[in-house]
Amino acid sequence: MLAFIRRTVVGVIAAACLSSVALAQQTTNTFDEIIKRGKIIVGISLSTPPYGMTDANMKPSGFDVAVANLIARDLGVKLEIVDQVSQARIPNLTTGKVDIVISSLGITAERAKAIMYTNSIYVDEQMIIAPTASKLDNLEALVGKRVGVTRASTNDTIITQKAVQGTNIQRFEDDASTNQALFTGQVDAIVSGVAAANAINAQTDKFARKFAVRQSPMGIGVRRGDYDLHQWLNTEIMMLWSGGELQAAQKQWLGIVNEDVPRF
Amino acid sequence: MFQQFSLTHVQFMLTGLGWTIGLAMIALIGGSIAGSAIALMRVSVNPVISRLAQFYIFVVQGTPLLVTLFIAYFGATYLGISVQPIVAIAVAFSFYAAAFLGDIWRGAIQSVPKGQREGAHALGLGRADTLIHIIVPQAVRIAIPPTVGFFVQLIKNTSLASVVGIVELTRTAQIVSNATFKPLEVYMTAAAFYFLVCFPLTLVSRGLEKRLKS
Structure with missing residues (x-):
C-alpha cells in the first residue's frame, strides 16, 4: 500500500513537472496569437461603474470598455469582453483565460510581482x-x-x-x-x-x-513575459494620448481629464 | 449616468436565472450519478473500497466549494489543461455534490432496520437483490427530505460560478445593482427569483414524502 502511494505521488509530481515544462515551452506569443485569431479577449469587471458597467440595453460600457474598444480597433481585431469578479482579475490573466486585463486595475508594487503593467491610462x-x-x-x-x-x-x-x-x-x-x-x-x-x-x-x-x-494610477495588466504585447500597448497608449482619444474617454466616462499620465 | 431599475434589468436578471437553473441541473445530475457510486462504495463490505469513499467524503466536505472551483478552473491550467468554465463547474459541483449526497444516501441505506436485511437473506435473496428490492425502496423514503434540502442548498451555491466568469443570477444582480445603485430593490428581486425556483422543489419533496408514506 505504502509503495503504491509512493509510486502514485512520484508519478503525479513527474507528470506535473513534465506538463509545466511543456507549458513553459509552448508559451506562445500572445500578441501574434491575438492577430492570428482576429480577436482580443479582455477581462473587465462589469460591476465597477463608471469603469465597467452595463448601459440601458445591458451592453458593456464604461471607461475600461471604451479603452478596450480603441485597442481592438487599432489592432484591427474583434473585441471579446469577459466579465470578471474582482478576485478573478489576476488569476484570469496569469492562467491565460484572458489576453489582457483592463479592469480599474490600480498599479501596486505587490501586484506587479504577479503581472506586468502598461503605462498608466488614468490617474x-x-x-x-x-x-x-x-x-x-x-x-x-x-x-x-x-x-x-x-x-x-x-x-x-x-x-x-x-x-x-x-x-x-x-x-x-x-x-x-x-x-x-x-x-x-x-x-x-x-x-x-x-x-x-x-x-x-x-x-x-x-x-x-x-x-x-x-x-x-491605473494601468492595463499583461501576462509576465508578454513583452511584444506590452510594448505594443504602451505605444498604443502613447498614440491615444497624443491623439486626444484617451482624454476624450476620460472626459466622457470619468468626468475628469488628467493633465498627464505617468509613463515608465 | 445611473439608470432607473427597469424591466430591461429584470430581463437581464432572467437570463442569469436561466444560467442558475442550467448550472443547478448539471450539478444535480452529475452529483446524483457520482453520489450513488460513493454511497454504494461506502456501504461495501470490502473495507478498502469503503475507506476510500470515506476518505473522499472527508476531503471534499472539508474543502470550501469556492476553492474546489478555483482548483478546477485555474489550477488545471498549471497541469497544461485548458478548461472551459462550464466544464470546470460541472466537475467541481459534481465532486462537491457527490460527497454530500453519498453520505446522505449511505445514512439512509444504513438506517433501514437490520431485520429487513436478515429477513431477505432468510428468504434466500442475494446481496444485490436485497439491496435493490428491499433496502433501497425503504431508504429512498428516508433520504428524500435531506436530499431535497441539499438540492436547494446546491441551487443557491451556483452563485459561486461567477468566479469563473459565468454571469448567473447573483452576478446579474451585482451588475444591475452597480448600474442603478439600488441594491435593496435589485437583491430583493434576485431573492424572489431564487425563492421561485427553490420553493416548488420543497413542495414536490413534501408531496413525494406523503405518497411514499401511504
Missing part, C-alpha cells in the same frame, strides 16, 4: 467622502469613526496602510454596497475614487469630498 485620486456637514479633514479625524471601503480594492489597501490606529474600517463587497452604506448612515465616511465621488454627487449633494488620501 485616480482616492478621496474621503462623508456627509457634507461633518468635519473630517484629515486621517486623525477618522479615529473612532466607521470608514467604509470596497474589499480588495486599492482604496482598501491604502486606507488599511495609512489609517491612524483606532479607525474602524468596514469592508464591503462592491462599490454599490459601499456607497449604500454611506447613504444609509452605516458608516461615517467612505474611501473612493474621484469618478465614484462624481457619481454620488450626481445623485445627491448631502455628501462631499473631504480630502485626498493618495493618487492612484
Whole structure:
C-alpha cells in the first residue's frame, strides 16, 4: 500500500513537472496569437461603474470598455469582453483565460510581482467622502469613526496602510454596497475614487469630498513575459494620448481629464 | 449616468436565472450519478473500497466549494489543461455534490432496520437483490427530505460560478445593482427569483414524502 502511494505521488509530481515544462515551452506569443485569431479577449469587471458597467440595453460600457474598444480597433481585431469578479482579475490573466486585463486595475508594487503593467491610462485620486456637514479633514479625524471601503480594492489597501490606529474600517463587497452604506448612515465616511465621488454627487449633494488620501494610477495588466504585447500597448497608449482619444474617454466616462499620465 | 431599475434589468436578471437553473441541473445530475457510486462504495463490505469513499467524503466536505472551483478552473491550467468554465463547474459541483449526497444516501441505506436485511437473506435473496428490492425502496423514503434540502442548498451555491466568469443570477444582480445603485430593490428581486425556483422543489419533496408514506 505504502509503495503504491509512493509510486502514485512520484508519478503525479513527474507528470506535473513534465506538463509545466511543456507549458513553459509552448508559451506562445500572445500578441501574434491575438492577430492570428482576429480577436482580443479582455477581462473587465462589469460591476465597477463608471469603469465597467452595463448601459440601458445591458451592453458593456464604461471607461475600461471604451479603452478596450480603441485597442481592438487599432489592432484591427474583434473585441471579446469577459466579465470578471474582482478576485478573478489576476488569476484570469496569469492562467491565460484572458489576453489582457483592463479592469480599474490600480498599479501596486505587490501586484506587479504577479503581472506586468502598461503605462498608466488614468490617474485616480482616492478621496474621503462623508456627509457634507461633518468635519473630517484629515486621517486623525477618522479615529473612532466607521470608514467604509470596497474589499480588495486599492482604496482598501491604502486606507488599511495609512489609517491612524483606532479607525474602524468596514469592508464591503462592491462599490454599490459601499456607497449604500454611506447613504444609509452605516458608516461615517467612505474611501473612493474621484469618478465614484462624481457619481454620488450626481445623485445627491448631502455628501462631499473631504480630502485626498493618495493618487492612484491605473494601468492595463499583461501576462509576465508578454513583452511584444506590452510594448505594443504602451505605444498604443502613447498614440491615444497624443491623439486626444484617451482624454476624450476620460472626459466622457470619468468626468475628469488628467493633465498627464505617468509613463515608465 | 445611473439608470432607473427597469424591466430591461429584470430581463437581464432572467437570463442569469436561466444560467442558475442550467448550472443547478448539471450539478444535480452529475452529483446524483457520482453520489450513488460513493454511497454504494461506502456501504461495501470490502473495507478498502469503503475507506476510500470515506476518505473522499472527508476531503471534499472539508474543502470550501469556492476553492474546489478555483482548483478546477485555474489550477488545471498549471497541469497544461485548458478548461472551459462550464466544464470546470460541472466537475467541481459534481465532486462537491457527490460527497454530500453519498453520505446522505449511505445514512439512509444504513438506517433501514437490520431485520429487513436478515429477513431477505432468510428468504434466500442475494446481496444485490436485497439491496435493490428491499433496502433501497425503504431508504429512498428516508433520504428524500435531506436530499431535497441539499438540492436547494446546491441551487443557491451556483452563485459561486461567477468566479469563473459565468454571469448567473447573483452576478446579474451585482451588475444591475452597480448600474442603478439600488441594491435593496435589485437583491430583493434576485431573492424572489431564487425563492421561485427553490420553493416548488420543497413542495414536490413534501408531496413525494406523503405518497411514499401511504
